[in-house]
Amino acid sequence: MKIFVIGLNHNTADVEVREKVAFNGSRLEEGLKRFRELPEVEEAVILSTCNRVELYANVKDSVKASESIKTFLSEFHNINRALLDKALYTREDVNAVRHIFRVASSLDSMVVGEPQILGQLKEAFEIALEKKATGILLNKLMKKAISVAKRVRRDTRIAENAVSISFAAVELAKKIFTDLSEKVFMLLGAGEMAELAARHLMSNGVKEVIVANRSYERACDLAKEFNGKPVKLDNFLQEMVHSDIVICSTGAPHYILLKDQMQKVMKDRKQRPVFLIDISVPRNIDPKINDLDNVYLYNIDDLQGIVDANMFERKKEAERAEKIIEEEIGPFLKWLSSLDSVPTIVALREKAEEIKREEIEKLMNRFPDLDEKQRKAIEYMASAIINKLIHPATIALKEDPEDRDLMIAIIKKLYGIDEEEKEDT
Amino acid sequence: MGTILFELALIFYFAATVVSIIELFKDKKIISQLMLSLVAVGFVLHTSNIIYRYVAAGHIPITNFHESTSFFSWSIVLIFFILQFRYRVTILCSFVMPVVFVLMFSSSMLPQEIKPLSPVLRSYWLTIHTVVAFLGNAAFALAFGVGTMYLVQEHYVKSKHIGGIFGRLPSLQTLDALNYKLITLGFPLLTLAIITGSLWAESAWGSYWRWDPREVWSLTTWFIYAIILHARLVAGWRGKRAAILSIVGFLIILAAFFGIKVLRKGLHVFL
Numbered sequence: 001m002k003i004f005v006i007g008l009n010h011n012t013a014d015v016e017v018r019e020k021v022a023f024n025g026s027r028l029e030e031g032l033k034r035f036r037e038l039p040e041v042e043e044a045v046i047l048s049t050c051n052r053v054e055l056y057a058n059v060k061d062s063v064k065a066s067e068s069i070k071t072f073l074s075e076f077h078n079i080n081r082a083l084l085d086k087a088l089y090t091r092e093d094v095n096a097v098r099h100i101f102r103v104a105s106s107l108d109s110m111v112v113g114e115p116q117i118l119g120q121l122k123e124a125f126e127i128a129l130e131k132k133a134t135g136i137l138l139n140k141l142m143k144k145a146i147s148v149a150k151r152v153r154r155d156t157r158i159a160e161n162a163v164s165i166s167f168a169a170v171e172l173a174k175k176i177f178t179d180l181s182e183k184v185f186m187l188l189g190a191g192e193m194a195e196l197a198a199r200h201l202m203s204n205g206v207k208e209v210i211v212a213n214r215s216y217e218r219a220c221d222l223a224k225e226f227n228g229k230p231v232k233l234d235n236f237l238q239e240m241v242h243s244d245i246v247i248c249s250t251g252a253p254h255y256i257l258l259k260d261q262m263q264k265v266m267k268d269r270k271q272r273p274v275f276l277i278d279i280s281v282p283r284n285i286d287p288k289i290n291d292l293d294n295v296y297l298y299n300i301d302d303l304q305g306i307v308d309a310n311m312f313e314r315k316k317e318a319e320r321a322e323k324i325i326e327e328e329i330g331p332f333l334k335w336l337s338s339l340d341s342v343p344t345i346v347a348l349r350e351k352a353e354e355i356k357r358e359e360i361e362k363l364m365n366r367f368p369d370l371d372e373k374q375r376k377a378i379e380y381m382a383s384a385i386i387n388k389l390i391h392p393a394t395i396a397l398k399e400d401p402e403d404r405d406l407m408i409a410i411i412k413k414l415y416g417i418d419e420e421e422k423e424d425t
Numbered sequence: 426m427g428t429i430l431f432e433l434a435l436i437f438y439f440a441a442t443v444v445s446i447i448e449l450f451k452d453k454k455i456i457s458q459l460m461l462s463l464v465a466v467g468f469v470l471h472t473s474n475i476i477y478r479y480v481a482a483g484h485i486p487i488t489n490f491h492e493s494t495s496f497f498s499w500s501i502v503l504i505f506f507i508l509q510f511r512y513r514v515t516i517l518c519s520f521v522m523p524v525v526f527v528l529m530f531s532s533s534m535l536p537q538e539i540k541p542l543s544p545v546l547r548s549y550w551l552t553i554h555t556v557v558a559f560l561g562n563a564a565f566a567l568a569f570g571v572g573t574m575y576l577v578q579e580h581y582v583k584s585k586h587i588g589g590i591f592g593r594l595p596s597l598q599t600l601d602a603l604n605y606k607l608i609t610l611g612f613p614l615l616t617l618a619i620i621t622g623s624l625w626a627e628s629a630w631g632s633y634w635r636w637d638p639r640e641v642w643s644l645t646t647w648f649i650y651a652i653i654l655h656a657r658l659v660a661g662w663r664g665k666r667a668a669i670l671s672i673v674g675f676l677i678i679l680a681a682f683f684g685i686k687v688l689r690k691g692l693h694v695f696l
Binding site: 160161172174175176177178267269270271272273290293294296298302305306309313 | 582662
């Protein structure tokens with residue numbers, strides 16, 4: 001009985017390899033079934049996301065299992081074995097437990113602290129449960145990993161701050177405005193990054209979208225896509241009067257919005273606050289505009305600065321999270337090693353029950369006249385005797401993890417429990 | 426009995442103030458809950474103290490400086506709870522409790538005995554005028570707290586160094602709207618207080634307006650808040666400017682409230 005992890009992630013494999021190894025949609029169920037049916041694998045879970053593919057298993061022999069899983073992966077995904085070997089990593093026992101806890105807590109993610117991974121892990125576990133691919137070991141491990149991840153999220157601030165530019169922009173917008181869904185948003189120019197930020201902002205819901213672009217056709221295309229209103233770039237100043245959030249990236253080599261222009265806009269909009277995001281390089285909005293009241297201007301470096309600060313914050317929090325994980329590994333390992341003695345305890349009890357049955361039978365044959373009440377009393381006494389006799393041995397097996405192997409050996413010898421019997425139970 | 430209730434309320438407010446300052450730095454739900462519970466217990470004790478004095482004196486207990494300072498802070502806590510109930514801005518507590526505590530502490534230093542009320546003041550105007558005046562001032566006190574929060578949050582956003590309590594403060598727009606609401610609540614109350622005051626003055630002393638220091642200060646604050654409202658509606662003075670003005674307005678109220686007592690002049694000597 002051994003916890004075993006084999007997988008690849010964004011650090012070990014390029015996207016070309018990851019997408020080949022990914023278990024998409026219905027392939028997951030099929031893959032899980034085949035994986036579980038490998039003779040070396042007793043329990044199975046497959047986690048497949050865009051950044052990682054990992055197979056969790058309960059195996060007897062990790063060397064054999066590793067080999068057979070690799071062959072399975074190579075055949076199933078029709079991928080070159082050498083390529084696969086280079087990308088795959090394996091973990092077993094305590095390292096496997098730590099790895100799964102870290103993955104669940106998003107410490108192993110590309111963006112540390114990103115929250116999706118926990119949901120993905122839950123889903124992977126649910127599918128495995130549904131397909132009855134798991135047993136006592138992985139069930140407990142998955143549940144524990146989920147609870148550890150929740151504790152990490154609750155006790156640290158690992159997932160609190162935005163760590164991408166578009167997230168940071170939305171986070172700021174939410175601290176300037178109460179409700180983004182009643183705000184008008186203008187996309188000024190259409191750089192790739194601006195589009196990304198715009199998409200992200202719009203997924204949070206805005207009231208109206210205006211797209212201004214040097215090429216009016218492009219503005220129309222984008223406006224169609226965002227369900228917005230296209231305007232000519234020359235008219236953008238009029239539109240600014242009722243735009244609350246402006247993302248600017250026109251590619252112009254100079255400022256297209258000057259302080260006195262903005263001052264006029266602010267007067268026209270009765271000083272209602274406006275959030276300007278200038279992600280163009282060179283900058284398109286005069287930085288002095290930030291001095292105006294109720295105007296909040298951020299350029300790409302400002303946003304990057306926030307992202308960096310948040311990243312730093314996350315790293316500190318990640319260290320705390322690692323400590324939490326180490327704390328949680330101990331009790332889990334204890335539970336895990338207590339499983340080692342379960343077969344011996346079961347065998348011991350069976351042995352005792354057998355002796356009891358035999359002796360009672362003998363007694364009954366010798367005294368057939370006993371009435372029901374007397375029989376019950378004798379059986380009760382026999383049970384009490386065996387329970388009291390095996391109780392200390394059971395306790396010794398359950399506790400004391402350090403001497404457990406020795407204890408198991410001694411008890412087997414003392415009571416004449418042999419290996420075969422243990423394996424069978 | 427009344428004194429004990431007052432002292433207990435003071436102790437609870439003190440504890441709440443300390444916790445509210447810790448709460449700024451430690452974002453833990455349990456600390457916020459502890460803080461709110463302490464304020465709530467303090468408020469219940471404080472209310473009991475006011476009821477006790479009401480029963481003992483037979484009229485609303487806002488007839489000496491101890492009582493009026495105490496009632497002032499009671500009104501602030503009352504409006505805080507109304508806001509908390511409607512808008513859930515728990516962190517406002519950290520910006521308001523210090524003010525409440527300072528007022529309560531000043532109140533505790535003043536003579537607390539209940540003296541018979543001079544016949545001139547025995548009038549239903551006493552209740553109407555004082556309650557309205559203090560509720561109005563309390564609304565301005567909260568506008569002061571919200572304005573301070575606005576300036577802190579504005580500083581974070583403008584300086585582009587977000588951190589500290591940035592994440593826990595509400596959005597600028599929310600704070601600005603709240604500030605405006607509080608001023609539009611306080612302003613009519615202040616107006617009403619001035620009107621009822623002059624009506625009362627007429628019935629007690631025979632003239633509506635005598636330019637006594639408190640009247641002058643009330644008028645000054647009335648003008649300040651009138652300007653805040655006017656500037657917002659006409660010139661779009663919102664956000665930072667509105668926040669600064671509401672802070673200045675409340676500081677003037679405080680200066681007037683304590684300053685006039687120090688001067689010990691005028692018809693309002695009893696306050």
